[in-house]
Amino acid sequence: MEELIEILEDIQPDIDYENCEDLIDGHHLDSLSILSLVAELEDAFDITIPAIEIIPANFNSAKSMMKMIERLQEEG
Amino acid sequence: MFFLSAVSDGKLTSLTSFFSLEFFIVFLPVCLIGYAVTPAKWKKYFLLVISYVFYWLISGKLLLYLAGITGAVYGFSLWIDRIQQKQKAALKDLKKEEKKQAKQVYIKKQRRVILFAVIADIGLLLVLKYSAFFLGNINALLAFAKLSFRFSIPDFLMPLGISFFTLQALSYVVDVYHGLTKADRNFLRLALFIGFFPQIVEGPICRYNQTAEKLWSVKQIEYKNLTLGLQRFLYGMMKKMVIADRMDPFVESVFSKYDTYQGGIIALAAVCYTAQLYADFSGSMDAVIGIAQVFGVEMPENFERPFFSRTISEFWQRWHITLGAWFRDYIFYPVTTADKMKKLTSSARKKIGNHYGPLLAGSVALFCVWICNGLWHGSAWNYIFFGMYHFVLILIGSLISPLVKKTNQKLHINSDSLPYRLFQTVRTVFLVIIGELFFRAEGLRNGFAMCRAIVTDLKFDSFDRDLLLRSQLGYKDFVLTAAVIGIVFVVSLINEKGIRIRETIAKKNIVVRWAFWYALIMFIIIFGAYGIGYAPVDPLYAQF
Incomplete structure (x- = not known):
């Protein structure tokens, strides 16, 4: 989780990632930030994030992102 | 106009408008009464029949296109499903690393089927809607090069609403491939999802998960x-x-x-x-x-009230939302998440920062989206210009946004104040009107x-x-x-x-x-x- 928060803060600082639950729906992260995020998460966690995973439910909070990362790691 | 040709091929041309007397005084009441008196378990079949009757009334024999596309995506989705079932069985007892390799083989097979589906689905649309435009432009180039050879320009009848139901049908097969929805073995349910009469002419472009099951489980009118x-x-x-x-x-x-x-x-x-x-x-x-x-x-x-938008980008999230969402999910994200694009984003971000880094890959994907958006609206240069106009506006918006933010901070301008928001909205509406001028x-x-x-x-x-x-x-x-x-x-x-x-x-x-x-x-x-x-x-x- 710490690594994920670090990546997020590097891409878009000044957001309370621990508590924010509407990163996408609340327009805190725009589509360009998502593109950066996808590339960085893939490198950091050795996963592949397909286009279908880029939905608000997966990116609205750090927790939901972590869930997606763990699921993708599990699926291999 | 192809549209007029198609309509003249039908029987009751005025039915294409929901507000014609033929539709809301005759067709709709007959439809509602028929639906109300049909026994509960037959209501979904009634909706399917009335939908196909509606399409036959407005398009005549061109109904075959609708049935053909439905049949094609039904077949392709079952084909993908069969490969997925085989994949599941084959991967069952393998270790993680072996699974990864074996999975790739099956994904390749599925991708081949998707390619066939795209060729069949979009190919038909390309031939019917764009062949005259492309061949006409090739002929103009031949004339410019002073060559005497000319292609004969085909004059196809255009099925009404083809641009809408083609995208809807294709999204279903792609969703099956992605595992977002299961392949439907019930051909009639799929036919109702694609052919439901109110949406067939102008959309909205629905996803299978959004409406298919709701349409198939309709009940008595409340x-x-x-x-x-x-x-x-x-x-x-x-x-x-x-x-x-x-x-x-x-x-x-x-x-x-x-x-x-x-x-x-x-x-x-x-x-x-x-x-x-x-x-x-x-x-x-x-x-x-x-x-x-x-x-x-x-x-x-x-x-969603598009004329309240503060930017062109926001306008397109509020205008023709289902088309924008289709392009986002089936063009923008697949292009930006392609391996080469992700590498480009990653390396560019390190060199030119968080904002401009991803913009490189993003602009390539945006270009694809807007060229498709322009062409989707029609096969003419003004539609392509319309698409490129919005591509350039959105790109400029992204390029200058850090500069605007800094300037606002320096000049102590509150970007959330009413006058500033009003200025942004008026500017957006002005730009939209110029775009619509070229569109029309x-x-x-x-x-x-x-x-x-x-x-x-x-x-x-x-x-x-x-x-x-x-x-x-x-x-x-x-x-x-x-x-x-x-x-x-x-x-x-x-x-x-x-x-x-x-x-x-x-x-x-x-x-x-x-x-x-x-x-x-x-x-x-x-x-x-x-x-x-x-x-x-x-x-x-x-x-x-």
């Missing part, structure tokens, strides 16, 4: 759904008949003979066309969503000539002669239209604040409720643009 649905239909009718159709003679006259009008009148026509297009398309969407609601089916919204112009050259006239000849002194005599509209038409646009604006403003007007009225006592809706009906009857002097106007988006 009083609440009936009243709310018909009220929504009525509101759409007001937009279409009082605003859109009333503006049509003026817009048509100016755009077809722009060189005989002053720049000021052309500018007014561009504003009126933007209002007409919005009233026409969003009015039709009100009708679609309203009719679906009567059957108890919730359709996705296609408009009869050719790209005419679009530029009209813009030139607006800049060099912005006069209104021929207003009386030009406008009132030639387009046969009076001052009262303009005052009335402006008043109804005002009503739509106020309703939108209330909706923007999260208040749902229909639900609010539904809570009032019966006298207030019925007085309100009777007043609206009378308003449409008295002020609607129909009868002598008004030719029925086909839904504008049906031709795309």
Whole structure:
């Protein structure tokens, strides 16, 4: 989780990632930030994030992102 | 126009408009009564039959295209499903690393099927909609090169709504491939999802998970759904008949003979066309969503008060939402998440920062989206220009946004203040109107000539002669239209604040409720643009 928060803060600082639950729906992260995020998460966690995973439910909070990362790691 | 050819091939041409007498006095009541008296377990089949009857009435033998595309995606989805089943069985007992390798083999197989599906689905659309345009341009190049050879230009009949149901059908197969939905073994359920009659002409473009199951489990009509649905239909009718159709003679006259009008009148026509297009398309969407609601089916919204947008990018998240979402999910993200693009984003971010780094890959994907968006609307250069115009505007918006942010901070400008938001909204509407001028112009050259006239000849002194005599509209038409646009604006403003007007009225006592809706009906009857002097106007988006 710490690594994920670090990546997020590097891409878009000044957001309370621990508590924010509407990163996408609340327009805190725009589509360009998502593109950066996808590339960085893939490198950091050795996963592949397909286009279908880029939905608000997966990116609205750090927790939901972590869930997606763990699921993708599990699926291999 | 292909659209007119297709319609003339049908039997009851006026049915294409939800607000024609043939539709809402004859077809819709027959349909609702038939549906109501059909036993519960047969209602879904009734909806399917009536949907195909509707399409046959408006398109005749071109119904075969709809059935053909449905059959094709049904077959392709089952083919993918079979591969997925085999994959599941084969991967069951493998270790993680072996699984990864074996999975790739099956993914390759599925991708091959998707490729066939895209070729069959989009290929048909390309041939029918674009072959004349492409061959015409090739012939022009041949003439330019002084070669005598020419391709003969085909003249296909264009099935009504093909651009809508093609995308909807393709999204279903792709979703099956992605595992977002299971392949449907019930051909009739799939046929109803693709062919449901209110949405077949102008959308919205639905996803299988959004409506297929709801349509297949329809029940008896409920009083609440009936009243709310018909009220929504009525509101759409007001937009279409009082605003859109009333503006049509003026817009048509100016755009077809722009060189005989002053720049000021052309500018007014561009504003009126933007209002007409919005009233026409969003009015039709009100009708679609309203009719679906009567059957108890919730359709996705296609408009969310687009003229309140602060940027062009936001405008396109509020205008024709389902088309934008289709391009986002099936073009933008697949392009930006391609391996090479992700590497580009990653390395560019380290060199040129968090904002401009991802913009490189993002702009490639945006270009693909907007070229497709332009071409989707029609096979002509002005539509391609329309797409590229919005691509450039969105790109410029992204490029300058860090600079704007810094400047605002330095000058202590509050970007959330009302004057600033108002400035952004007015600027966005202005840019949208210019785009719509090119969209409506009869050719790209005419679009530029009209813009030139607006800049060099912005006069209104021929207003009386030009406008009132030639387009046969009076001052009262303009005052009335402006008043109804005002009503739509106020309703939108209330909706923007999260208040749902229909639900609010539904809570009032019966006298207030019925007085309100009777007043609206009378308003449409008295002020609607129909009868002598008004030719029925086909839904504008049906031709795309």
